Amino acid sequence: MHNYYIEEIIVRGNGRKDASVVFTDGLNIITGPSNTGKTSIVKAIDFLYGAKKENAPFSIEDTGYEKVEMLIRSRIGKFSLQRRFDENKIVVEEILRSDTRRLYGEYSARNGKMTISHFWLSLIGIDNTLQIIKNKDFVRQTLGWRTFSPSTLISQNRIDSETSVLLPDIRQQTAFLSCLLYLLYGDDFPDSDEKETKEQRKVRRKSVTAYINESLSDLYEQYEVAKSSLSTSHSMDLKKSLSDMIFELETVENEINAALKEGKMVSKEIYAYDQELQEANLITNRYQKLQTQYKSDIERLTLIVDGERLINAHNDHTASHNCPFCNGELGQTEQTNYIEASRAELQTLISQLADLSEANNETREQISAISSKLAELNSQKKRITETINAELKPKATTLKEKITDIENFIGVTQQLNAMQEMQTKLKSDLETLENEPEDKSPVYKPKERFEVDFYTEMTNLLDSMLSKMSYKPTEFRNAFFAKNDFDIKINGNPKIQGNGQGYTSFLNSVVVMAYRHLIFTRAEYKPSVFVIDTPLLGLDERNKVESQDSMKENLFRYFIDNQNEGQLIIIENTINLPTLDYSSFGVNEIKFTEDKNNGRYGYLYDIYN
Structure with a gap:
């Protein structure tokens, strides 16, 4: 089947x-x-x-x-x-x-x-979306059924074509031939890349040149901005200026780090002295409380001693120890004497108070010394901070900005030089391309891609078929399939030479049958249905030549004898049918x-x- x-x-x-x-x-x-x-x-x-x-x-x-x-x-x-x-x-x-x-x-x-x-x-076994070459510049298009179907379905308005009956109009011919190559050999020439056309080269050249010129303009502007930001001395030797500034920046950053380290150590000392000051203030507070307590105790003991002395003096001056009511003699009550004990305790407290006062004075002196040291350390810390923030950091920032400016300037200069070199090279390339001979540009020639025996077999088929069909027996000598025209030539001449519509239609029908046979016997992918509308168009009774009946009959006998090559649908007027x-x-x-x-x-x- x-x-x-x-x-x-x-x-x-x-x-x-x-x-x-x-x-x-x-x-x-x-x-x-x-x-x-x-x-x-x-x-x-x-x-x-x-x-x-x-x-x-x-x-x-x-x-x-x-x-x-x-x-x-x-x-x-x-x-x-x-x-x-x-x-x-x-x-x-x-x-x-x-x-x-x-x-x-x-x-x-x-x-x-x-x-x-x-x-x-x-x-016919082509399941994938295939891209075939459609023009001489190797541009591709999708292979479609209608790319080649006109060569298998010959309509009445094409059967008498004076040009190749197999080829579509000039715009589709390359795509058809690429498609036929794929049907015959299964080759879509995957290694053939699309080539740049002359028009595409002009467009590319124009756009690339415009892009480079615009880029150069931007770079020149950046160059001037960078150059204006630098001092004259720097601009004389940028690399030396950059090296000196980097060294100076490293020195400043080292100074900043040293100052920060010193400030950290001072802060630690301030913290330690703060702790000592807090402890001394705490001791002073305690001393003050003890002093207050000792003074209170001394006042109490003094009061006791004074009271005891007054009581004793009173007793010594009393004359009688009789009851005031009955005048009877009263017994004398034994009195406890606290004076000596109080005096001893009072002396002790006075001694302790003196010691406490001395200790308190020493502590106050210590607080004064610590406060002086703290004031000195805080002043040192302030100087360090001011040095870092007001001198070293601004200096470092200024150096970094200058270094950045120089680096940008150098970078822009390098880019500018590179772009100038690029423009020079591109201009050279464009000049070379402009002056390049046209024949150096690769051109896709599908007719050259057919195997040699394709044209040989088409020639042999056509020569044999026309001989057997009694085509103009007194005039016909040979037929061959011309590669350039992709069409039959009779006796070395174009088919229309000496032939009218009827003979041209006949010859085109024979070409289609030879093409069909080659597809059937050689193709990897085989269209199985061929249609020819009116193969004998123009060979009617009005212009009848004696050999025409044999030609017509032999053509239709060929149709009959080659039914095995697939379905063939022939449309013909009754008057011409053998x-x-x-x-x-x-x-x-x-x-x-x-x-x-x-x-x-x-x-x-x-x-x-």
């Missing part, structure tokens, strides 16, 4: 009878008079290949038919493709063995991430009669001329 073939094409419309044509996987000939819808079948196929909706096979308004469906069989299954004539969406359904359907995918005809091209390419027993060769012949009373009038039902 071939990769795929078209099984049926159905055109549908609301209230209209389905118009259907059924195909086999071999040779199918659709014949009938003009204007019976033969060409619309070709358009329907192309429409489901992804043609624009403006190229729909029928007008909804004129015919009432609205959409087309194509049934295809392939190695991976049976599918239905459906598209309305006024839409770009193509719905693909997979038809299972039970004739049930499931959605396979919805595709866009031409644009978007998922186009119908993905589906068709998958049928008289052969097609059914005996297994040919599927579809006839339109343009007669309401005889056979099928045309492709669509109830549509008449």
Whole structure:
């Protein structure tokens, strides 16, 4: 089985009878008079290949038919493709063995991430998004089904082409040839990088030059700003100035560190003396409390001694010890004497108070000495702090700013020199590029990439086929396939020389058949369906030459003999169709009669001329 073939094409419309044509996987000939819808079948196929909706096979308004469906069989299954004539969406359904359907995918005809091209390419084994070279500068584009499908579907308006029937218009030729190379050899030339065009070089040169000039302008401005921030002496020898300043900064920072260390030591001393002062003040307070206590005790003892002395003096002067009421003699009470004890205790307290006063004086002297030392240390700390904050740190900051300025200046100067060198080099490169001969620029030439035997085999096929088909037997000497034209030449001359529309159409049909044979026998990826609309266009009875009948018959015999190369759909007018027993060769012949009373009038039902 071939990769795929078209099984049926159905055109549908609301209230209209389905118009259907059924195909086999071999040779199918659709014949009938003009204007019976033969060409619309070709358009329907192309429409489901992804043609624009403006190229729909029928007008909804004129015919009432609205959409087309194509049934295809392939190695991976049976599918239905459906598209309305006024839409770009193509719905693909997979038809299972039970004739049930499931959605396979919805595709866009031409644009978007998922186009119908993905589906068709998958049928011949191309599943990935492939980039092919599209012009001489190695620029690439995505390989699409429609990149090469015009070489397998030859419409009536191309069959009599005076240029190569295989090649599309000039803008698409390189992409087609790259695509054909991939179909034949599976080679997309991955090592061929895109080249810069002359126009691109001019744009790049202009933009790069503008960028460099703008960068240089900015650098010059930065240079002047940096230069103005430096003194004259520094600007004379920047490296020496930088070295001296760095050394001076290191010295200042060392001085700052030494001052900070000294300040830390002074702070420790201040803390220690503060502790001593607090202890001395505490002792003084205690001494004052003891002094107060001792004085109070001395006053108490003095009072006791004085009272005792007064009592004794009174007793000594009393004359009688009789009772004042009865005049009886009273007994004398023994009196306890506290004077001596109090005097002893008083002497002790006076002695202790004297000692305490002496100790207190010593402590006060100690407090005075500590306070003097603290005042000295605090003054020293203040001087250190002022030296650091008012002298050393500002000096260090100034040096750092100057060092930064010099470093920036040196950096900007180095950048400026580098940019000047860059500009010089770029100008040299641009001059070299501008004066470089055009032929030194690499150019992609796809026709040179085909293997030699491709052209040889095409030549042998064409020469053999035309000889067997009795093409102008009295004039024909040889045929070959010209690489430059990618087309047939007869007797060394272009095909149109001495030939009108009919012979040109005939020769183009032969070229397509040779191309089909080469695809079938040589290609890695094989399109399996070929369509030719009116291969005998122009070879009608009005200009009939005696050898034409043999040519026509031999061409159609070639179609019959090579059915094994895949599905072939031929559209031909009844008047030109050779008289052969097609059914005996297994040919599927579809006839339109343009007669309401005889056979099928045309492709669509109830549509008449």
